[in-house]
Amino acid sequence: MTIRLIGYAFSGPVLRVIICLKELGLPYELEPPASYQSLKDEDYIANKHPFGKMPVLFDGGFRITESRPICRYLVSKYQGKHNDTILIPNDVHNAGLVDQFISYELSYYDPPISKLFYQEKVAKRFLNEDPDPEIIKQAREELAKVLDVYEKLLEGKEYLNGEYSLADLVHCPSTYYVYGIVTTHSGLWDSRPNVKNWWNRVYNRDVIKKSLEESKSFWENNENI
Amino acid sequence: MAIKLIGFAQSPTTRRVVLVLNELGIPYELESVTEIQTIKTEEFITKKHPFGKVPVLCDGDHVVNESRAICRYLVSKYQKDSKTVLYPDDVHKASLVEQYISYELSYFDPPLSKVLYQEIYAKRRGEPTDEAVVKQSLEELSKTLDIYEKILKDKDYLNGEYSLADLFHLPCAHIVYNATGHSDIFDSRPRVKNWLDKLRERDAYKKTYAE
Numbered sequence: 001m002t003i004r005l006i007g008y009a010f011s012g013p014v015l016r017v018i019i020c021l022k023e024l025g026l027p028y029e030l031e032p033p034a035s036y037q038s039l040k041d042e043d044y045i046a047n048k049h050p051f052g053k054m055p056v057l058f059d060g061g062f063r064i065t066e067s068r069p070i071c072r073y074l075v076s077k078y079q080g081k082h083n084d085t086i087l088i089p090n091d092v093h094n095a096g097l098v099d100q101f102i103s104y105e106l107s108y109y110d111p112p113i114s115k116l117f118y119q120e121k122v123a124k125r126f127l128n129e130d131p132d133p134e135i136i137k138q139a140r141e142e143l144a145k146v147l148d149v150y151e152k153l154l155e156g157k158e159y160l161n162g163e164y165s166l167a168d169l170v171h172c173p174s175t176y177y178v179y180g181i182v183t184t185h186s187g188l189w190d191s192r193p194n195v196k197n198w199w200n201r202v203y204n205r206d207v208i209k210k211s212l213e214e215s216k217s218f219w220e221n222n223e224n225i
Numbered sequence: 226m227a228i229k230l231i232g233f234a235q236s237p238t239t240r241r242v243v244l245v246l247n248e249l250g251i252p253y254e255l256e257s258v259t260e261i262q263t264i265k266t267e268e269f270i271t272k273k274h275p276f277g278k279v280p281v282l283c284d285g286d287h288v289v290n291e292s293r294a295i296c297r298y299l300v301s302k303y304q305k306d307s308k309t310v311l312y313p314d315d316v317h318k319a320s321l322v323e324q325y326i327s328y329e330l331s332y333f334d335p336p337l338s339k340v341l342y343q344e345i346y347a348k349r350r351g352e353p354t355d356e357a358v359v360k361q362s363l364e365e366l367s368k369t370l371d372i373y374e375k376i377l378k379d380k381d382y383l384n385g386e387y388s389l390a391d392l393f394h395l396p397c398a399h400i401v402y403n404a405t406g407h408s409d410i411f412d413s414r415p416r417v418k419n420w421l422d423k424l425r426e427r428d429a430y431k432k433t434y435a436e
Contacts, residue, residue, distance in 0.1 A: 069324040073316070107291065180337050
């Protein structure tokens, strides 16, 4: 039975799972919801996601929500079964460090990026709000400090934990949305050589480049959802 | 060599790790941070936590930081030596524990942290309490707890059996009960109250908060 993924392919968290599925060589069916409104329907909340969010993954009769847990589930069940890609190492120390870097993404990297993307793309389009220059300024400063830390973390390393892992993967959607779609702030990455090389290396993985570029057309072409 | 835990002894993030150490019966030394400057030095940033934060765990030469990552590491290395199961072996059950950990991070912790900041930490810093933020955060937390009330139907714990997902909620919930006037937000919901009461009956909880 094929894996079913509920969500819009252009949504960051859904994209995170799509990249993971593809990295592991897993076939899946994408089921976009009828509308954003339908996520708040009683049926969706009872049978898909109690907080009315996406993505939701069904693997046979098993249901799981929240993009990073979904990725962890896919890795623990399917890693090594369809191809050789290792996203979480078996060694307990290295796995612990991958987990630590995933926590950095959640705690420090994603918050300022989310603010920037919200202000630059989402606010106007979905909520008819004008971008707030003060929030943009403050988010840029916060992101610059985070990227200074990443610049040191990546010294002498190609990926966050040395070898490519789930930790690098989880950074993809949010990085691409600001770096590759909004583009105004891409200098924050490009002015830091280790960070620039890291992102280019991650982005140029076949699976990642293709998945991210497919989402770009939504943000560039469609005015309304 | 004993495990060393560096952190602010009473902070919820440090206590999250202490709870796991106590649940699994792992001996450790707590290196209590008393001044914030000690974790902002170049040496600390290079060797312990690049963002200048605590807790940090040193297990021999292995250094790991971020409280939830530390907890997962301790479980994957030491749970087999303990009778307590915090993280099931079965891949489906383990994934649901991860899902509930994500609910804690995404929907429980953010509004609760705002309330605690305004009512406790802001005061310590001499900042005024922003009542509008408290009100809005309590409303957001109420909506989350309404959903938890449904999730806990016919269950004592989020994933049926006690797990790391339940434990992660405990440190901030403890502060609400002990240091704010908002315990009714939990106690007015029978299943949420039952769940938190059970968590606070555990020996590891009593040991952690006796110190």
